[in-house]
Amino acid sequence: MRIGYGICNGTFGELVQGVYNKQPFLITMPIPVLTSKSIFIPNETKTIIGHSSYSKAVLACNKLLSLFNKNVGGTIDLASNIPRGKGMASSSADLVAAMKAVADGCFIEVNNKILSTIATEIEPTDGVMYENVVAYNYKNGSLMESFGNLPPFDLLGIDVGGYIDTIQFNQQRKIYSRQDLKAFHHAFHLIKTGIQTQNLSSICQASTISAKINEKILPKKYFDEMEKIAAICQGGVVVAHSGTMIGILFEHDHPYKNDCLLQFKKLVDDTKAVPFYYSHKKFEVRDENLHLYVR
Structure with missing residues (x-):
């Protein structure tokens, strides 16, 4: 055995x-x-x-060792800049990063399917073991389709406040109409073609469709305001479907980008909401509860 390292990304909702x-x-x-x-x-x-604060990650690592009949042990430690309880895949990222570290230290060859199977035995999982954009069954851990990388985009987001227990939320029955199911099918294919053609407009349309349906299940404060700001720069609304985040996707070089930014700043100033900003590979996050600032 040796010291092992693992890393996994978070998300901005879905x-x-x-x-x-x-x-x-x-x-x-x-x-x-x-x-x-x-x-x-x-x-x-x-x-x-x-540490007890990441007991689920410890459980995942022990499951991994059991699967490969490894009678070994050690200590895992985790460091994360992903806000908790916000729908940004913090728990899923912890599970995957920890398992990767143990696999690295114990010379175990793991793949995304193994990581996914173990993670979903513990809790519904966000599919973060896959680096690209994927369609993923978050309850049984099966990969439905891999789409590739998103085209360049900017993201303006806010935290509407509070915390969501993802496990409890996903135990609730969600009722979708026949029209909703058709809309999900349409959104799925908009994402697929949007990534194939690197057309952000199709992706924005799909995310807005899903975000609007989710308003019937977990409504977000300031949804209408964010949708109006998105319309300024022909963007889309994206949400953490089981979290507290809502954002706007739009083209980095859109001619009305500054108008969008001004209206977003006004909303943040008026509501005192916690702002998030992502542009290509730059990301800023301020969380008043965690005292976290990442640039």
Whole structure:
């Protein structure tokens, strides 16, 4: 054994989440600079241990060792800049990063399917083991389709406040109409073609469709205001379907970008909401509760 390292990105909610072909699914929205990083330090024990605040990650690592019949142990530690309880895949990223660290330290060859299977045995999972945008069954961990990378985009977001327990939320039954199911099917294919052609407009349309449906399940404060700002720069609304985040996707070089930014700043000033900004590979996040600032 050796010291092992693992890393996994977080997300800004999901581009789409609902039901497709009778399967619960989500389409991921990876944010590469939001990360959970893990280190595994081997020792003479026969189990993985770690701080109680990431007990689920410890459980995942022990499941991984059991799967590969490894009678070894050690300590894992985690460091993350992903806000908790906001729908940004913090827990899923912890699970994946920790398992990658143990696999690295114990010379175990793991793939995304193995990581996904173990993670979803513990809780509904965000599909963050896949670096690209994917359609993913978050309950059984099956990959439905891999789409590729998003075209360049800017993201303005706010945290509407509070915290959501993802496990409890996903235990609630969600009722979708026949029209909703058709809309999810349409959104799925808008994402697929949008990434194939690198057309952000199609992706924005899909995310807005899903965000509006989600308003019936977990409504977001300031949704109408954010939708109006998105319309200024022909963007789309994206939400954390089981979290507290709402954002706007739009073209980085859109001619009305500054108008969009001004209206967004006014909303933030008026509401005192916590702002988020992402532009290509730059991301800023301010969380007044965690005292976190990442640039």
